[in-house]
Amino acid sequence: MTEEIIIAGFGGQGVLSMGKILAYSGIMQDMEVCWMPSYGPEMRGGTANVTVILSDERISSPILNEFDTAIILNQQSLDKFEHSVKPGGLLLFDNNGITRMPQRNDIQIYCVEAAAEASQLSMEKAFNMIVLGAYLKLKPIVELDNVIKGLEKSLPERHHHTIGTNRDAIVRGMEIVQQYQF
Amino acid sequence: MAELRLMKGNEAIAEAAIRAGADGYFGYPITPQSEVLEYFMAENATERTGMVVLQAESEVASIYMVYGAASTGKKIMTSSSSPGISLMQEGLSYLAGAELPCLVLNVVRGGPGLGDIQPSQGDYFQSVKGGGHGDYKLIVLAPSSVQEMSDFVPLAFDLAFKYRNPALILADGAIGQMMEKVDLFEPIPRKTEITEPWAVKGKQPGEPKRTITSLDLDPYGMEKHNEHLQAKYRAMEENDVRxxxxxxxxxxxxxxxxxxxxxxxxxxxxxxxxxxxxxxxxxxxxxxxxxxxxxxxxxxxxxxxxxxxxxxxxxxxxxxxxxxxxxxxxxxxxxxxxxxxxxxxxxxxxxxxxxx
Missing domain, CATH: 3.40.50.920 (Rossmann fold)
Incomplete structure (x- = not known):
């Protein structure tokens, strides 16, 4: 099994850290992992994206042009990566701020209203964990327990008290994700 | 016990230097390898092993700090990215000429000139053909995973000391910036005693004088020195191709x-x-x-x-x-x-x- 994922959104949305937590979760499950960020000026306020690969085998290229899954958190990223999803693959997006909806009919498209939910529950900082929960509901490639272990590994100790909140956010994401209706 | 961690290539190489018993790191920040110096500082490398970690005032200063420290027979390292490595070329030629072991990391970015900060492999000629003046070679290792960024540090130090020659780890922005699972090797304690017969460490009474230099104004002597260097490079080709x-x-x-x-x-x-x-x-x-x-x-x-x-x-x-x-x-x-x-x-x- 190899899962090739692109996560893309604005800098500050937690795109890179979500990828890191997912990668650490993979390690907790004895998988091979690779996390390849966009780095440089685009990180400072523009769009940020990260490629995460989880696999049972040695991982080849960290640079890819098509993905099993695209997790999309803004319009620019939707425009850029909708066509990079492999036929039959998964596109998961948050419709907050999206004006041009996804068009493809040869892939699975799901929507998670994570920004709205995070704001309603006053857990804005756990926004990316709601998205991660939605993804894991659709592709349960890592177990929730291993995600929690991954969180423990990737968060500095001073933030360990937030793990409960993060867990709640992941579970909430699993509950609210739904198939996108054209 | 081996230890599994998710690390950037740049972090892995710094951790590996600490574990490999490096005695000193002298460097100057430049994207995409600034995490190397940052990691040494964040990890309190000096407290962990007693190694010296110093931000020099420039890349030129870094490479001559490496020259001075390597003359004492210690395990010394620097790192930079393309434009900074260009500044170091004179020093690298001196290090090769004076037969000093050291480890240099180049996390290559787009060029020429200041270029950009994205991954590139445009520094191959500079690395393997001798970027400085004179007939010399560096031992050049090219990692293609974060695991190798860690594993090649003790290997590079071993080869550098085996041949008394600078070793270069030639990475690129992608290998430096990406994170992968790393199986970290057991720490090797820093050497407390310098046994290298060439190292300058303070002459004791009765000991012969030692000199570290790349200068010999006698052309016959210089030709002999060049022949000796070439013989080393042939030995590398014979024994250490990977x-x-x-x-x-x-x-x-x-x-x-x-x-x-x-x-x-x-x-x-x-x-x-x-x-x-x-x-x-x-x-x-x-x-x-x-x-x-x-x-x-x-x-x-x-x-x-x-x-x-x-x-x-x-x-x-x-x-x-x-x-x-x-x-x-x-x-x-x-x-x-x-x-x-x-x-x-x-x-x-x-x-x-x-x-x-």
Whole structure:
């Protein structure tokens, strides 16, 4: 099994850290992992994206042009990566701020209203964990327990008290994700 | 107990230096390798092992701090990215001339000039042909994973001390910035006693005088010194070539690639084989000494080679020398920080080698 994922959104949305937590979760499950960020000026306020690969085998290229899954958190990223999803693959997006909806009919498209939910529950900082929960509901490639272990590994100790909140956010994401209706 | 961690290439190399018992690091920040110095500071390297970590005032200062510290027989390291490594070339020539072991990391970015900060492999010529003046070589190791960024640190120090020669780890922005699982090796304690018979450490009564220099105004002496250096480089070619052959056994076409390009070519091998093209990958791990013999042997039984590099075509020249006209050798690469995709690489194999 190899899962090739692109996560893309604005800098500050937690795109890179979500990828890191997912990668650490993979390690907790004895998988091979690779996390390849966009780095440089685009990180400072523009769009940020990260490629995460989880696999049972040695991982080849960290640079890819098509993905099993695209997790999309803004319009620019939707425009850029909708066509990079492999036929039959998964596109998961948050419709907050999206004006041009996804068009493809040869892939699975799901929507998670994570920004709205995070704001309603006053857990804005756990926004990316709601998205991660939605993804894991659709592709349960890592177990929730291993995600929690991954969180423990990737968060500095001073933030360990937030793990409960993060867990709640992941579970909430699993509950609210739904198939996108054209 | 080995320890598994998710790390950036730049972090892994700094952690490996601490674990390898490095005595000193002198460097100056530059993207995409600033995490190296940051990691040493964040990890309190000095407290952990007693090693010296110092931000120099420039790359020129860094390399001469390396020269001075390496003269004492200690394990010394610096790191930079392309423009900074260019500034160090004079010092590297002096280090090679004075036969001083040290470790230099270049996390290559797009060039020439200040270029950009995205991954590139445009510094191959500078690394393997001698970027400074005079007839000298560096031992050049090319990691293609975060694991190798860690593993190559003790290896580079071993080779540098074995030959009394600077060793260069030639990485690229992608290998430096990406995170992978790293199995960290057991820490090696720092050497407390300097046993190198050449090291300058303060002459004791009765000991002969030792001098570290690259200067000899007697041309006969200088020629002899050059012959000695050349003999070392031949010994490296004889004994320390490293490479990895992936699916080469039944291959008809061979990609030759190092660093991040080798990773992309692994995927290209898979894609090509799905299309029925028998492709393989020869990945040089040491760029100097270069796996000439292995390429020459492959040339007897394959139909063509494609050198895949993030440059206008540099390593391809060494592949052509090794293959020596037996079969077609072509180059494919993107430049300026653009990274080729596995699809592009397969398409290039078809258009430049197979369908010609």
């Amino acid at each position: 490479y990895e052959a992936i699916q080469c056994d039944d291959a008809e076409y061979i990609f030759v690639a190092y660093g991040v390009s080798a990773r992309i070519c692994q995927k290209a091998v898979q894609l090509a084989r799905e299309k029925g093209i028998k492709a393989g990958l020869l990945r040089p791990i040491t760029l100097f000494p270069f796996p000439k013999k292995q390429l020459a042997e492959l040339a007897d039984r394959v139909k063509g080679f494609l050198a895949v590099e993030l440059s206008a075509g540099q390593m391809v020249e060494d592949v052509r020398l090794a293959v020596n006209g037996k079969v077609k050798v072509e180059h494919f690469g993107r430049m300026g920080g653009i990274v080729h995709s596995p699809f592009e690489v397969v398409a290039a194999l078809e258009s430049k080698i197979i369908n010609v």
